[in-house]
Amino acid sequence: MLFVHGTGVREPGYSESLERVREGLRPVRPDVTVTPCYWGGTAGSALRSGGLSVPGYGTGREVADPGAPGAPGVPGVPGSGDDEDVELWGLLYLDPLLELRLAATGSGERVELAPGAVPPGGALSAAAQSLGGDDPLRELLDAAGIRAEFAAAVAAVLTSPEGRDLLRSPAAEAGPDILARAFVAEAVRRRAGLSGSGTAFDGTARDAAVARITGLLAEALPAGSGPGTHRGPVVRGVKRLAGRLALGLASAQAVKRRSALTDAAHPAAGDVLLYLARGGAIRELVARAVRAAEPPVVLLAHSLGGIASLDLLVERELPEVELLVTVGSQAPFLYELGALPSLEHGRPLPARVPRWINVYDPRDLLGYIGSGVFPGRVEDVAVDGRQPFPLAHSAYWGNPELYRLLAAELP
Structure with missing residues (x-):
């Protein structure tokens, strides 16, 4: 099983989530090897010019209140x-x-x-x-x-x-x-x-x-x-x-806090924008991980990772992949919008796309269902993490219900 993460995930967060998946799966399917597929470090977004496009970037990060007596001024920040x-x-x-x-x-x-x-x-x-x-x-x-x-x-x-x-x-x-x-x-x-x-x-x-x-x-x-x-x-x-x-x-x-807000927000928003503009590097990294794994291969893909994994399987013949499991994914929504990079709305999934299970939590506002737009090609399964949004979007890995589902469905 290749664990493909979603948008904004970086180390050490990825390794922590990977270990949660391994711990959750080990009691029910000890025969399954969970292998990392981490793309955020090399193929994810980054401020490649050190934040030069952000007004006052870096200069205001440590200034809690530029208007306070004795506080230094920040170029470009109102008084x-x-x-x-x-x-x-x-x-x-x-x-x-x-x-x-x-x-x-x-x-x-x-x-x-x-x-x-x-x-x-x-x-x-x-x-x-x-x-x-x-x-x-x-x-x-x-x-x-x-x-x-x-x-x-x-x-x-x-x-x-x-x-x-x-x-x-x-x-x-x-x-x-x-x-x-x-x-x-x-x-x-x-x-x-x-x-x-x-x-x-x-x-x-x-x-x-x-x-x-x-x-x-x-x-x-x-x-x-x-x-x-x-x-x-x-x-x-x-x-x-x-x-x-x-x-x-x-x-x-x-x-005042634009630098800190940029640092906190740009990996998540930037990954989405980067993928929709130039997502080939992420898909290629997943493809390399598939080729290096021992078949049969299952792709367990979260959020943007699910979009990239589906796009990859639409574009390429990868017979090693026997099952695609997307979790909290926006792929069906993008397809309905006409924004899924690999497939224009109205075109069916190619026959080479393997069996697909789409897991979503009704409380996860970033999780969508696919059976309506891909009839007969995807099985939607609802789980309940009992968490409000946005925590619901990452609560899947702590939900035993997910691992019981995987235990029954994995090859």
């Missing part, structure tokens, strides 16, 4: 002030009411109004409903790509429970900039949600629109109030807190 703004906008596009909720929650008890009294945010609400009449703002909204959605966005924010709570709270007089960002974020969210929308939003125009809205709203407030004059510590910290909530996911943090 900490920009990072905070980008993080905040990333959150607001998902939840335009976030700042309103935090400000109203942290501002103390909501003001109970006497009958007929004007709420603290009444002036803000009235000014907000008049924003559409400002010509300079309309031009900025046009430049930002959100003019058509802006009126509905303002109405949605003002009538939301969060908007009403803010306008009735002590934080209302300090809320022009918070409301301005909420209006714009809601407009962007609505525009981005349009079916088929491909709008490229201009961050500079967005910021200019927010500044214009903030100024117009502040003009409606009584003298001595407004941004910077009536802020409590909670309101002052809203923007900073909101940015911190996204530390693990925000794009600014991804930029």
Whole structure:
């Protein structure tokens, strides 16, 4: 049995998986020799120019927070002030009411109004409903790509429970900039949600629109109030807190850690891209291993290894191979997409392809079934590793169910 690994696998991970397969098979089929077929080291993807194509590669890997006091700058990485703004906008596009909720929650008890009294945010609400009449703002909204959605966005924010709570709270007089960002974020969210929308939003125009809205709203407030004059510590910290909530996911943090993220991601993604562009080296390595093995040969092939093994058997006559076992493989899916390198969709598997068993876990989102697209030529077998995705994609080797299946099916 040749153990053909999948995408992104490198040493020592391959040898650990190989040993798991040997241990799993030994009690049920001690007569079977499990032989390595490791292609990741010589035929897998690598940054062959040392990462020269990646902005700031290497220079930012050790910098946990380039914006921290005394931290060195990283060429090509935005400054900490920009990072905070980008993080905040990333959150607001998902939840335009976030700042309103935090400000109203942290501002103390909501003001109970006497009958007929004007709420603290009444002036803000009235000014907000008049924003559409400002010509300079309309031009900025046009430049930002959100003019058509802006009126509905303002109405949605003002009538939301969060908007009403803010306008009735002590934080209302300090809320022009918070409301301005909420209006714009809601407009962007609505525009981005349009079916088929491909709008490229201009961050500079967005910021200019927010500044214009903030100024117009502040003009409606009584003298001595407004941004910077009536802020409590909670309101002052809203923007900073909101940015911190996204530390693990925000794009600014991804930029800071781009070197480390590249190192972690490129073997897996790179192997797929390399194989689909120039997969001959991987297939040739598998073919050499087949020729060197004592027949009958079984190919136990995981993920991308299953694609390469099937492609090889479609392209070449390899009578030594008596059985192909793919595990968590995307080969049927690629065939249906018309992207399987060896076989155009609609063409049947050649007769030289041996018996094929395709093992998949329904929880493995990278495992596909083949009997529908290759009727009569592949047997799909489901196993349950009881692991969530993505762990389900590598849980096969620890599943005794797989080895009981192999024990019965191997030559």
